[in-house]
Amino acid sequence: MSQKTPRNFFKPLAIGAPEPMRDLPVKIERMIHFVPPHLDKVRAKVPDMAPKVDVILANLEDAIPADAKDAARAGAIEMANMYDWQGKGTGFWSRVNPLNSPWFQDDVSELVLKAGHQLDVIMLPKVEGPWDIHFADQYVAQLEAKAGLTRPILFHAILETAQGMSLVEEIALASPRMQGISLGPADLAADRKMKTTRVGGGHPFYRVLEDPHADGSERASVQQDLWHYTIARMVDACRMAGINAFYGPFGDISDLDACEQQFRNAFLLGCAGAWSLHPNQIDIAKRVFSPDPDEVKFARRILEAMPDGTGVAMLDGKMQDDATWKQAKVIADLADLVAAKDPDLAAAYNN
Numbered sequence: 001m002s003q004k005t006p007r008n009f010f011k012p013l014a015i016g017a018p019e020p021m022r023d024l025p026v027k028i029e030r031m032i033h034f035v036p037p038h039l040d041k042v043r044a045k046v047p048d049m050a051p052k053v054d055v056i057l058a059n060l061e062d063a064i065p066a067d068a069k070d071a072a073r074a075g076a077i078e079m080a081n082m083y084d085w086q087g088k089g090t091g092f093w094s095r096v097n098p099l100n101s102p103w104f105q106d107d108v109s110e111l112v113l114k115a116g117h118q119l120d121v122i123m124l125p126k127v128e129g130p131w132d133i134h135f136a137d138q139y140v141a142q143l144e145a146k147a148g149l150t151r152p153i154l155f156h157a158i159l160e161t162a163q164g165m166s167l168v169e170e171i172a173l174a175s176p177r178m179q180g181i182s183l184g185p186a187d188l189a190a191d192r193k194m195k196t197t198r199v200g201g202g203h204p205f206y207r208v209l210e211d212p213h214a215d216g217s218e219r220a221s222v223q224q225d226l227w228h229y230t231i232a233r234m235v236d237a238c239r240m241a242g243i244n245a246f247y248g249p250f251g252d253i254s255d256l257d258a259c260e261q262q263f264r265n266a267f268l269l270g271c272a273g274a275w276s277l278h279p280n281q282i283d284i285a286k287r288v289f290s291p292d293p294d295e296v297k298f299a300r301r302i303l304e305a306m307p308d309g310t311g312v313a314m315l316d317g318k319m320q321d322d323a324t325w326k327q328a329k330v331i332a333d334l335a336d337l338v339a340a341k342d343p344d345l346a347a348a349y350n351n
Protein backbone atom coordinates (compact mmCIF):
# COMPACT_ATOMS: atom_id res chain seq x y z
CA MET A 1 0.00 0.00 0.00
CA SER A 2 1.55 3.37 -1.01
CA GLN A 3 2.14 5.54 2.04
CA LYS A 4 3.22 9.19 2.39
CA THR A 5 6.61 9.62 4.02
CA PRO A 6 6.37 10.85 7.63
CA ARG A 7 7.65 14.29 6.60
CA ASN A 8 5.16 14.59 3.71
CA PHE A 9 2.25 13.45 5.89
CA PHE A 10 2.20 16.88 7.56
CA LYS A 11 2.76 18.99 4.44
CA PRO A 12 -0.11 21.37 3.48
CA LEU A 13 -1.96 20.01 0.45
CA ALA A 14 -2.38 23.43 -1.15
CA ILE A 15 -0.10 26.44 -1.45
CA GLY A 16 -1.29 28.94 1.16
CA ALA A 17 -3.26 26.40 3.17
CA PRO A 18 -2.64 26.33 6.95
CA GLU A 19 -0.11 23.87 8.40
CA PRO A 20 -1.79 20.58 9.37
CA MET A 21 -1.98 20.04 13.13
CA ARG A 22 0.62 17.66 14.62
CA ASP A 23 -1.36 17.46 17.89
CA LEU A 24 -5.13 17.58 18.13
CA PRO A 25 -6.72 20.21 20.41
CA VAL A 26 -7.59 18.64 23.79
CA LYS A 27 -11.34 19.15 24.23
CA ILE A 28 -14.32 17.46 25.86
CA GLU A 29 -16.80 16.30 23.28
CA ARG A 30 -19.29 14.37 25.40
CA MET A 31 -22.18 15.18 23.13
CA ILE A 32 -22.30 16.25 19.49
CA HIS A 33 -25.69 17.93 19.35
CA PHE A 34 -27.41 17.72 15.96
CA VAL A 35 -29.34 20.76 14.75
CA PRO A 36 -31.48 20.85 11.57
CA PRO A 37 -30.28 24.26 10.27
CA HIS A 38 -33.22 24.76 7.89
CA LEU A 39 -35.76 24.89 10.73
CA ASP A 40 -35.89 28.54 11.85
CA LYS A 41 -37.41 27.63 15.23
CA VAL A 42 -34.64 25.16 16.09
CA ARG A 43 -31.86 27.24 14.60
CA ALA A 44 -32.97 30.17 16.78
CA LYS A 45 -32.17 28.07 19.87
CA VAL A 46 -28.47 27.82 19.01
CA PRO A 47 -27.17 30.83 21.03
CA ASP A 48 -28.99 29.52 24.12
CA MET A 49 -27.96 25.89 23.61
CA ALA A 50 -24.31 26.46 22.69
CA PRO A 51 -23.03 27.20 26.24
CA LYS A 52 -24.80 24.07 27.52
CA VAL A 53 -23.24 21.53 25.13
CA ASP A 54 -19.72 20.58 24.07
CA VAL A 55 -20.42 20.56 20.30
CA ILE A 56 -23.20 21.93 18.09
CA LEU A 57 -23.41 20.25 14.67
CA ALA A 58 -25.23 21.79 11.71
CA ASN A 59 -26.61 18.73 9.94
CA LEU A 60 -26.87 18.91 6.14
CA GLU A 61 -27.22 15.18 5.38
CA ASP A 62 -29.77 12.53 6.34
CA ALA A 63 -32.88 13.92 8.06
CA ILE A 64 -32.66 17.02 5.84
CA PRO A 65 -35.11 16.65 2.93
CA ALA A 66 -33.65 16.90 -0.59
CA ASP A 67 -35.66 20.07 -1.24
CA ALA A 68 -34.25 21.73 1.91
CA LYS A 69 -30.53 21.13 1.30
CA ASP A 70 -29.88 24.71 0.12
CA ALA A 71 -31.85 26.13 3.07
CA ALA A 72 -29.95 23.88 5.49
CA ARG A 73 -26.62 25.00 4.05
CA ALA A 74 -27.61 28.66 4.36
CA GLY A 75 -28.82 27.97 7.90
CA ALA A 76 -25.49 26.37 8.80
CA ILE A 77 -23.62 29.44 7.60
CA GLU A 78 -26.00 31.60 9.64
CA MET A 79 -25.31 29.40 12.70
CA ALA A 80 -21.58 30.04 12.28
CA ASN A 81 -22.24 33.70 13.00
CA MET A 82 -24.76 33.19 15.83
CA TYR A 83 -22.19 32.50 18.56
CA ASP A 84 -18.55 33.15 19.42
CA TRP A 85 -17.55 29.51 18.86
CA GLN A 86 -13.79 30.03 18.90
CA GLY A 87 -13.93 32.36 21.90
CA LYS A 88 -16.39 30.49 24.09
CA GLY A 89 -15.04 26.97 23.50
CA THR A 90 -18.11 25.13 22.20
CA GLY A 91 -17.24 23.17 19.05
CA PHE A 92 -18.98 24.13 15.79
CA TRP A 93 -19.19 21.22 13.37
CA SER A 94 -21.19 20.45 10.24
CA ARG A 95 -22.13 17.10 8.71
CA VAL A 96 -21.97 17.53 4.94
CA ASN A 97 -23.64 15.34 2.35
CA PRO A 98 -21.84 12.27 0.98
CA LEU A 99 -18.90 12.78 -1.37
CA ASN A 100 -20.83 11.29 -4.32
CA SER A 101 -23.93 13.44 -3.70
CA PRO A 102 -24.99 16.45 -5.79
CA TRP A 103 -24.62 18.62 -2.68
CA PHE A 104 -21.11 17.79 -1.37
CA GLN A 105 -19.22 20.39 -3.41
CA ASP A 106 -21.52 23.28 -2.48
CA ASP A 107 -21.70 22.14 1.16
CA VAL A 108 -17.94 22.08 1.62
CA SER A 109 -17.04 25.10 -0.52
CA GLU A 110 -19.66 27.37 1.03
CA LEU A 111 -18.93 26.23 4.59
CA VAL A 112 -15.17 26.75 4.22
CA LEU A 113 -15.34 29.99 2.24
CA LYS A 114 -18.16 31.60 4.28
CA ALA A 115 -17.83 29.98 7.73
CA GLY A 116 -14.34 28.49 7.81
CA HIS A 117 -13.09 30.86 10.52
CA GLN A 118 -15.68 29.47 12.96
CA LEU A 119 -15.89 25.87 11.71
CA ASP A 120 -13.91 23.34 13.75
CA VAL A 121 -14.85 20.01 12.15
CA ILE A 122 -16.45 18.70 8.96
CA MET A 123 -18.22 15.38 9.58
CA LEU A 124 -17.92 13.14 6.49
CA PRO A 125 -20.70 10.53 6.09
CA LYS A 126 -20.62 7.09 4.46
CA VAL A 127 -16.83 7.04 4.23
CA GLU A 128 -15.82 3.98 2.17
CA GLY A 129 -12.04 4.14 2.52
CA PRO A 130 -8.96 6.36 2.95
CA TRP A 131 -9.41 7.63 -0.63
CA ASP A 132 -12.50 9.58 0.49
CA ILE A 133 -10.46 11.29 3.20
CA HIS A 134 -7.59 12.02 0.78
CA PHE A 135 -9.97 13.63 -1.73
CA ALA A 136 -11.72 15.79 0.88
CA ASP A 137 -8.37 16.67 2.47
CA GLN A 138 -6.90 18.29 -0.66
CA TYR A 139 -10.23 19.88 -1.66
CA VAL A 140 -10.57 21.56 1.75
CA ALA A 141 -6.92 22.63 1.67
CA GLN A 142 -7.53 24.45 -1.62
CA LEU A 143 -10.56 26.19 -0.11
CA GLU A 144 -8.71 27.07 3.12
CA ALA A 145 -5.99 28.75 1.03
CA LYS A 146 -8.61 30.67 -0.93
CA ALA A 147 -10.37 31.75 2.29
CA GLY A 148 -7.09 32.72 3.95
CA LEU A 149 -7.70 30.47 6.93
CA THR A 150 -4.87 30.16 9.45
CA ARG A 151 -6.21 27.08 11.33
CA PRO A 152 -6.92 23.78 9.55
CA ILE A 153 -10.46 22.40 9.66
CA LEU A 154 -10.52 18.85 11.04
CA PHE A 155 -12.41 15.78 9.79
CA HIS A 156 -14.68 13.37 11.61
CA ALA A 157 -15.66 10.24 9.66
CA ILE A 158 -18.84 8.24 10.16
CA LEU A 159 -18.33 4.48 10.22
CA GLU A 160 -21.51 3.36 8.44
CA THR A 161 -20.61 1.16 5.45
CA ALA A 162 -19.35 -2.43 5.39
CA GLN A 163 -16.35 -1.37 3.27
CA GLY A 164 -15.59 1.51 5.65
CA MET A 165 -15.73 -0.99 8.52
CA SER A 166 -13.22 -3.26 6.80
CA LEU A 167 -10.86 -0.28 6.27
CA VAL A 168 -11.50 1.61 9.52
CA GLU A 169 -7.82 1.55 10.53
CA GLU A 170 -6.74 3.11 7.20
CA ILE A 171 -9.49 5.74 7.48
CA ALA A 172 -8.34 6.65 10.98
CA LEU A 173 -4.76 7.11 9.70
CA ALA A 174 -5.60 8.82 6.37
CA SER A 175 -4.92 12.48 7.23
CA PRO A 176 -3.62 14.78 9.99
CA ARG A 177 -7.12 16.30 9.84
CA MET A 178 -8.68 13.15 11.30
CA GLN A 179 -10.09 14.09 14.72
CA GLY A 180 -12.42 11.16 15.33
CA ILE A 181 -14.83 8.53 14.04
CA SER A 182 -18.49 7.94 14.97
CA LEU A 183 -20.54 4.80 14.54
CA GLY A 184 -23.53 5.29 12.21
CA PRO A 185 -25.67 2.28 13.25
CA ALA A 186 -28.55 2.77 10.83
CA ASP A 187 -26.62 3.04 7.57
CA LEU A 188 -24.19 0.35 8.71
CA ALA A 189 -27.06 -2.01 9.59
CA ALA A 190 -28.60 -1.44 6.15
CA ASP A 191 -25.29 -1.95 4.33
CA ARG A 192 -24.55 -5.13 6.30
CA LYS A 193 -28.09 -6.38 5.64
CA MET A 194 -28.71 -6.65 9.41
CA LYS A 195 -32.40 -7.29 10.00
CA THR A 196 -33.21 -4.34 12.24
CA THR A 197 -34.83 -0.96 11.67
CA ARG A 198 -33.59 0.36 15.01
CA VAL A 199 -30.98 3.16 15.32
CA GLY A 200 -28.59 1.76 17.90
CA GLY A 201 -29.35 -0.19 21.04
CA GLY A 202 -30.21 -3.86 21.36
CA HIS A 203 -32.78 -6.09 19.70
CA PRO A 204 -35.03 -8.65 21.48
CA PHE A 205 -34.13 -11.32 18.91
CA TYR A 206 -30.35 -11.05 19.55
CA ARG A 207 -29.91 -13.35 22.54
CA VAL A 208 -28.01 -16.35 23.93
CA LEU A 209 -30.01 -19.33 25.29
CA GLU A 210 -28.78 -21.51 28.16
CA ASP A 211 -28.51 -25.30 27.71
CA PRO A 212 -31.69 -27.42 27.91
CA HIS A 213 -32.75 -28.45 31.44
CA ALA A 214 -33.17 -32.17 32.25
CA ASP A 215 -36.61 -31.37 33.64
CA GLY A 216 -37.58 -29.53 30.47
CA SER A 217 -38.08 -26.28 32.42
CA GLU A 218 -37.85 -22.97 30.59
CA ARG A 219 -34.33 -22.05 29.48
CA ALA A 220 -33.10 -18.63 30.49
CA SER A 221 -31.84 -16.36 27.72
CA VAL A 222 -30.05 -13.02 27.82
CA GLN A 223 -30.17 -10.24 25.25
CA GLN A 224 -26.73 -9.49 23.79
CA ASP A 225 -25.09 -6.31 22.50
CA LEU A 226 -25.40 -6.04 18.69
CA TRP A 227 -22.71 -3.34 18.54
CA HIS A 228 -19.92 -4.72 20.75
CA TYR A 229 -17.54 -5.85 17.96
CA THR A 230 -18.17 -2.73 15.86
CA ILE A 231 -17.59 -0.25 18.68
CA ALA A 232 -14.56 -2.13 20.02
CA ARG A 233 -12.89 -2.28 16.60
CA MET A 234 -13.67 1.41 16.00
CA VAL A 235 -12.10 2.29 19.37
CA ASP A 236 -8.95 0.27 18.58
CA ALA A 237 -8.59 1.94 15.16
CA CYS A 238 -9.07 5.41 16.65
CA ARG A 239 -6.78 4.98 19.65
CA MET A 240 -4.11 3.45 17.39
CA ALA A 241 -4.29 6.62 15.30
CA GLY A 242 -4.38 8.92 18.34
CA ILE A 243 -7.93 10.13 17.66
CA ASN A 244 -11.22 9.60 19.53
CA ALA A 245 -14.07 7.19 18.94
CA PHE A 246 -17.69 8.25 19.39
CA TYR A 247 -20.98 6.43 19.59
CA GLY A 248 -23.37 8.01 17.06
CA PRO A 249 -27.16 8.34 17.26
CA PHE A 250 -29.71 6.58 19.45
CA GLY A 251 -32.95 6.80 17.51
CA ASP A 252 -35.57 5.85 20.09
CA ILE A 253 -35.98 9.40 21.41
CA SER A 254 -38.69 8.35 23.88
CA ASP A 255 -36.59 5.62 25.55
CA LEU A 256 -34.20 7.54 27.79
CA ASP A 257 -33.12 4.46 29.77
CA ALA A 258 -32.09 2.49 26.68
CA CYS A 259 -30.31 5.58 25.35
CA GLU A 260 -28.37 5.86 28.60
CA GLN A 261 -27.46 2.16 28.50
CA GLN A 262 -26.21 2.38 24.91
CA PHE A 263 -24.17 5.50 25.73
CA ARG A 264 -22.79 3.82 28.87
CA ASN A 265 -21.71 0.71 26.94
CA ALA A 266 -19.89 2.97 24.48
CA PHE A 267 -18.26 4.99 27.28
CA LEU A 268 -16.97 1.85 29.01
CA LEU A 269 -15.59 0.55 25.69
CA GLY A 270 -13.53 3.75 25.24
CA CYS A 271 -15.77 6.18 23.35
CA ALA A 272 -15.34 9.88 24.17
CA GLY A 273 -18.91 10.94 23.45
CA ALA A 274 -22.11 10.38 21.51
CA TRP A 275 -24.55 12.27 19.29
CA SER A 276 -27.55 13.95 20.90
CA LEU A 277 -30.46 14.16 18.48
CA HIS A 278 -32.94 15.77 20.87
CA PRO A 279 -32.64 18.04 23.94
CA ASN A 280 -33.61 15.12 26.21
CA GLN A 281 -30.42 13.26 25.20
CA ILE A 282 -28.00 16.11 26.08
CA ASP A 283 -28.01 15.56 29.84
CA ILE A 284 -27.79 11.79 29.38
CA ALA A 285 -24.59 12.20 27.34
CA LYS A 286 -23.25 14.73 29.83
CA ARG A 287 -23.89 12.34 32.74
CA VAL A 288 -22.55 9.23 31.01
CA PHE A 289 -19.45 10.65 29.30
CA SER A 290 -18.28 12.58 32.36
CA PRO A 291 -16.37 10.26 34.71
CA ASP A 292 -18.27 9.20 37.83
CA PRO A 293 -17.19 11.24 40.92
CA ASP A 294 -16.40 8.09 42.94
CA GLU A 295 -14.34 6.69 40.03
CA VAL A 296 -12.47 10.01 39.83
CA LYS A 297 -11.66 10.00 43.53
CA PHE A 298 -10.44 6.39 43.38
CA ALA A 299 -8.37 7.17 40.27
CA ARG A 300 -6.74 10.09 42.06
CA ARG A 301 -5.92 7.76 44.99
CA ILE A 302 -4.15 5.42 42.55
CA LEU A 303 -2.10 8.32 41.14
CA GLU A 304 -1.20 9.46 44.67
CA ALA A 305 -0.24 5.92 45.73
CA MET A 306 2.29 5.61 42.86
CA PRO A 307 3.57 9.17 42.13
CA ASP A 308 5.95 8.05 39.37
CA GLY A 309 3.45 5.62 37.85
CA THR A 310 5.50 2.51 38.60
CA GLY A 311 5.40 -0.26 41.18
CA VAL A 312 2.52 -1.92 42.99
CA ALA A 313 0.08 -0.81 45.67
CA MET A 314 -3.05 -2.19 47.33
CA LEU A 315 -6.10 0.08 47.53
CA ASP A 316 -9.30 -1.26 49.12
CA GLY A 317 -8.08 -4.78 48.45
CA LYS A 318 -7.46 -4.12 44.74
CA MET A 319 -3.98 -4.49 43.24
CA GLN A 320 -2.69 -1.32 41.52
CA ASP A 321 0.35 -1.23 39.23
CA ASP A 322 1.80 0.64 36.24
CA ALA A 323 -1.17 -0.39 34.06
CA THR A 324 -3.90 0.72 36.50
CA TRP A 325 -1.95 3.96 36.97
CA LYS A 326 -2.42 4.61 33.22
CA GLN A 327 -6.12 3.73 33.49
CA ALA A 328 -6.42 6.13 36.42
CA LYS A 329 -4.65 8.86 34.43
CA VAL A 330 -7.28 8.57 31.64
CA ILE A 331 -10.09 9.10 34.17
CA ALA A 332 -8.32 11.85 36.15
CA ASP A 333 -7.33 13.83 33.03
CA LEU A 334 -10.88 13.61 31.64
CA ALA A 335 -12.24 14.76 34.99
CA ASP A 336 -9.97 17.81 34.92
CA LEU A 337 -11.27 18.73 31.45
CA VAL A 338 -14.91 18.26 32.50
CA ALA A 339 -14.39 20.21 35.73
CA ALA A 340 -13.01 23.16 33.77
CA LYS A 341 -16.32 23.37 31.84
CA ASP A 342 -18.84 22.10 34.38
CA PRO A 343 -18.85 23.71 37.87
CA ASP A 344 -21.34 21.19 39.29
CA LEU A 345 -19.12 18.27 38.36
CA ALA A 346 -16.03 20.18 39.49
CA ALA A 347 -17.62 20.39 42.94
CA ALA A 348 -18.58 16.68 42.85
CA TYR A 349 -15.01 15.69 41.92
CA ASN A 350 -13.48 17.77 44.71
CA ASN A 351 -15.82 17.46 47.67
Ligand SMILES: C[C@H](C(=O)SCCNC(=O)CCNC(=O)[C@H](O)C(C)(C)COP(=O)(O)OP(=O)(O)OC[C@H]1O[C@@H](n2cnc3c(N)ncnc32)[C@H](O)[C@@H]1OP(=O)(O)O)[C@@H](O)C(=O)O
Nearest residue numbers: 034035059062063160184185186187188199249277278279
Ligand atom coordinates in the same frame (compact mmCIF):
# COMPACT_ATOMS: atom_id res chain seq x y z
C1 LIG B 1 -29.63 7.63 11.69
C2 LIG B 1 -28.30 8.37 11.70
C3 LIG B 1 -28.51 9.83 11.57
O1 LIG B 1 -28.38 10.42 10.52
S1 LIG B 1 -28.99 10.59 13.02
C4 LIG B 1 -28.78 12.31 12.61
C5 LIG B 1 -29.94 12.81 11.78
N1 LIG B 1 -31.13 13.08 12.57
C6 LIG B 1 -31.26 14.26 13.20
O2 LIG B 1 -30.43 15.15 13.08
C7 LIG B 1 -32.50 14.43 14.06
C8 LIG B 1 -32.43 15.72 14.86
N2 LIG B 1 -33.59 15.83 15.73
C9 LIG B 1 -34.77 16.24 15.22
O3 LIG B 1 -34.93 16.56 14.07
C10 LIG B 1 -35.90 16.26 16.22
O4 LIG B 1 -35.39 16.12 17.52
C11 LIG B 1 -36.95 15.15 16.00
C12 LIG B 1 -37.58 15.26 14.62
C13 LIG B 1 -36.30 13.79 16.20
C14 LIG B 1 -38.04 15.34 17.06
O5 LIG B 1 -38.47 16.69 16.92
P1 LIG B 1 -39.82 17.15 17.60
O6 LIG B 1 -40.93 16.26 17.16
O7 LIG B 1 -39.95 18.63 17.38
O8 LIG B 1 -39.53 16.86 19.13
P2 LIG B 1 -40.25 17.49 20.38
O9 LIG B 1 -41.65 17.92 20.04
O10 LIG B 1 -40.07 16.56 21.54
O11 LIG B 1 -39.38 18.82 20.63
C15 LIG B 1 -39.44 19.45 21.90
C16 LIG B 1 -38.73 20.77 21.73
O12 LIG B 1 -37.35 20.52 21.40
C17 LIG B 1 -37.03 21.15 20.18
N3 LIG B 1 -36.06 20.32 19.48
C18 LIG B 1 -36.30 19.16 18.84
N4 LIG B 1 -35.14 18.66 18.34
C19 LIG B 1 -34.17 19.55 18.67
C20 LIG B 1 -32.78 19.58 18.44
N5 LIG B 1 -32.14 18.61 17.76
N6 LIG B 1 -32.08 20.64 18.91
C21 LIG B 1 -32.71 21.63 19.58
N7 LIG B 1 -34.04 21.66 19.85
C22 LIG B 1 -34.75 20.61 19.39
C23 LIG B 1 -38.34 21.28 19.43
O13 LIG B 1 -38.23 22.29 18.49
C24 LIG B 1 -39.28 21.59 20.57
O14 LIG B 1 -39.08 22.94 20.91
P3 LIG B 1 -40.30 23.82 21.55
O15 LIG B 1 -40.55 23.19 22.90
O16 LIG B 1 -39.77 25.22 21.59
O17 LIG B 1 -41.45 23.63 20.59
C25 LIG B 1 -27.36 7.82 10.57
O18 LIG B 1 -26.24 8.62 10.31
C26 LIG B 1 -26.91 6.43 10.78
O19 LIG B 1 -27.04 5.88 11.90
O20 LIG B 1 -26.42 5.90 9.77
Ligand SMILES: [Mg+2]
Nearest residue numbers: 062160184187
Ligand atom coordinates in the same frame (compact mmCIF):
# COMPACT_ATOMS: atom_id res chain seq x y z
MG1 LIG C 1 -25.99 7.61 8.37
